[in-house]
Amino acid sequence: MTNTFMLYAMREWQLLFRNSSTLAQPLCFFVIIALLFPLSLPAENALLQRIGGGVIWVSAVLATLLSLESMFKPDYHDGALEQWLIQPRSLTLAVVAKVFSQWSATGLILTLFAPVLCLTFRIPVEQIWVLFVGLLLGTPSLTLIGAIGAALTVTLHRGGVLLAIIILPLYIPILIFGAGMVTQSAQGADITGQIYALAAILTLALTLAPFAIVGALRATID
Amino acid sequence: MSAHEISAADSHGHCLAANNLACQRGERWLFEGLNLTVSSGTCLHVIGANGSGKTSLLRMLCGISRIDRGDITWQQKNIAGNDDYFSGLAYLGHKDGLKNEFTAAENLEFYQRLNFENDPAKVDEILAEMGILACADLPTFQLSFGQRRRLALARLLLVPRPLWVLDEPFTGIDQAGRNLIERLCVEHLAAGGILILTNHQSLRSGPLKPFLNELEL
Numbered sequence: 001m002t003n004t005f006m007l008y009a010m011r012e013w014q015l016l017f018r019n020s021s022t023l024a025q026p027l028c029f030f031v032i033i034a035l036l037f038p039l040s041l042p043a044e045n046a047l048l049q050r051i052g053g054g055v056i057w058v059s060a061v062l063a064t065l066l067s068l069e070s071m072f073k074p075d076y077h078d079g080a081l082e083q084w085l086i087q088p089r090s091l092t093l094a095v096v097a098k099v100f101s102q103w104s105a106t107g108l109i110l111t112l113f114a115p116v117l118c119l120t121f122r123i124p125v126e127q128i129w130v131l132f133v134g135l136l137l138g139t140p141s142l143t144l145i146g147a148i149g150a151a152l153t154v155t156l157h158r159g160g161v162l163l164a165i166i167i168l169p170l171y172i173p174i175l176i177f178g179a180g181m182v183t184q185s186a187q188g189a190d191i192t193g194q195i196y197a198l199a200a201i202l203t204l205a206l207t208l209a210p211f212a213i214v215g216a217l218r219a220t221i222d
Numbered sequence: 223m224s225a226h227e228i229s230a231a232d233s234h235g236h237c238l239a240a241n242n243l244a245c246q247r248g249e250r251w252l253f254e255g256l257n258l259t260v261s262s263g264t265c266l267h268v269i270g271a272n273g274s275g276k277t278s279l280l281r282m283l284c285g286i287s288r289i290d291r292g293d294i295t296w297q298q299k300n301i302a303g304n305d306d307y308f309s310g311l312a313y314l315g316h317k318d319g320l321k322n323e324f325t326a327a328e329n330l331e332f333y334q335r336l337n338f339e340n341d342p343a344k345v346d347e348i349l350a351e352m353g354i355l356a357c358a359d360l361p362t363f364q365l366s367f368g369q370r371r372r373l374a375l376a377r378l379l380l381v382p383r384p385l386w387v388l389d390e391p392f393t394g395i396d397q398a399g400r401n402l403i404e405r406l407c408v409e410h411l412a413a414g415g416i417l418i419l420t421n422h423q424s425l426r427s428g429p430l431k432p433f434l435n436e437l438e439l
Contacts, residue, residue: 007335018323079317082286087336088309222287 004093012101022070026106027113030063034117045122052121053131053182059117060110060135061171064142067106068167069160071098071150072217081154082221095213099147107139123182130185134178137198144202144209145170151216174201235262235414236297236310236384238283243292245278252278253439256292262384265407265417265430270439276420277316279439280389283418284313296385312383314391318374322363326354326373329362330380337381344380352376353402367394375403378410386410388419404429 016023037055038048075081084094114135118128149167153159181194243256252275260266268276281287283294285301285308293300296307320329330345349355352372357365365373371394378386386407392400407417411433425434 007332011332014328015321015323077317078321079315079319080321082281082315082317083313083319083333085286086284086308086311086313088305089336219288222281 004089005097007089008094008097009101012098013104016101016105022067023105023109026063026067027109029066030059030110031113031117033059033062035120038120048121049123050183050186052118052123053127053186054179055121056114056117056131057135057138057175057179057182060107060114060139061142061168061175063110064106064139064146065164065167067102068143068146068150068163069153071102071147072154073150076154076221081217085218085221091214091217092210095147095217096210099143099210099213102147103140103143107135107143111135111139124186127182127185130191131182133195134181134198137195137202138174138178141174141198141202141205142171144205148209148212148216151213152220154217155220155222174198177201236416237261238294238296238385238416238418239298240283240294241292243279243282243294244290245275245282245287246290247275247278254291256439258437260416260418260435262414262416263411263433264435265411265419265425265433267425267430267434267436268418268420268439269436270420274439276439277389280313280387280418280420281315284311284387286313310384311387312378312385313387313389314374314377315389318370319377320362320370320373322361325359325361326365326369327358329373330376333377334380339381348376348379349373351379353399368396368399371395372399375406378406382413382415384414385416386418388417390420390422392421392423408433 034056037051041047041051072081075084084091111132114131115128118131123131146163146167149163149170152166153163156162177194177197181191181198184194185191237259238261239257239259241257243258244254245252252273256279258266268279270276278287282289285294295301296304296310299306301307321332324332326349327342327345330348331340331342334340334345346355346358349358352375354365354369354372354376357369357373362370362373371391375388375391391403395403407419408429411417411430417430417433425431
């Protein structure tokens with residue numbers, strides 16, 4: 001089982017490092033979107049501080065969404081996916097490995113970079129920690145749920161917009177808890193509830209999404 | 223598997239059967255009520271015009287496409303979720319399943335590890351047998367179409383698999399390559415393997431003739 005997971009995960013990481021643009025693009029997109037806000041809003045520190053957490057969360061959601069379209073498409077077009085379907089190996093584990101490496105190349109990197117962005121919004125250090133923990137718990141769910149949409153639209157020629165329409169509404173709860181956490185902690189309120197909610201969403205996504213992704217792939221690949 | 227089942231499989235070899243199979247594309251039925259049985263040491267050549275459902279049939283037999291009606295069995299057991307079947311199946315379709323970012327050897331090594339083996343020397347041997355050892359360390363995107371096909375076909379030799387399903391294996395391959403593939407197929411069939419393939423030319427005059435069965439769609 002670990003063998004199958006590692007085999008697919010190592011392959012994904014090798015591919016990611018050979019295609020360095022897939023690694024750099026989501027991060028650049030994330031930074032640019034987040035930086036557009038301080039540039040376009042009135043230069044008031046208090047305002048930027050209030051909206052900073054929300055802006056970074058929305059940027060993370062959009063950057064994740066951008067990376068989803070290329071998740072299964074290349075493997076579908078060169079026939080690797082149909083070979084995975086007929087291996088005597090667990091497709092579910094293959095999909096989990098794929099999502100994990102995809103997250104480590106997008107969500108994880110965004111999370112690690114978010115504290116730097118927080119400085120441009122003049123967010124105090126305590127809330128940087130809150131945002132960091134929120135992103136660390138929230139971005140894996142974003143990738144897991146997004147992968148269901150990516151699997152459903154893998155055969156479509158221009159599936160990007162459809163993917164956004166399917167997936168963005170499902171991101172709303174994560175966005176509410178994640179961005180709400182930063183606001184609440186700025187007001188000095190307790191954020192344990194939001195952390196538990198994000199952890200619960202992650203647990204649900206981790207246990208159910210892989211099966212949904214496999215089902216979607218089997219149904220769409222014909 | 224009990225001792226009794228093993229001996230039954232040994233005496234009868236392998237058997238792939240489809241019962242009352244049908245394939246629908248949109249509103250149209252490509253074929254209906256298709257029955258076929260292929261057993262060890264036979265080659266099934268699926269013949270038909272463009273769009274008659276040859277590729278669809280092959281993909282159904284491999285468990286890639288959804289089966290609209292009917293069922294497919296391997297050793298009398300349904301192929302859906304049947305690990306025994308998938309460990310015995312090798313499929314080469316129109317898409318070759320190779321990653322451009324990897325070298326030829328790396329592509330083959332990945333499939334070798336998927337087959338629970340890890341032996342770089344054997345990969346080199348197979349590449350040499352397919353006549354593409356010189357390209358082993360080239361990124362796959364630099365290979366010509368024919369070399370890519372040879373690399374994809376090299377997957378068949380990684381581990382012995384009783385069932386080969388090949389969708390137009392001779393496309394883009396030169397005469398020497400065709401002779402090579404035909405020889406590999408004959409060896410596979412002589413060892414009791416099953417071969418299902420599509421090809422636009424008749425195979426009646428080639429070396430596959432003694433094993434040949436034809437199915438017209």
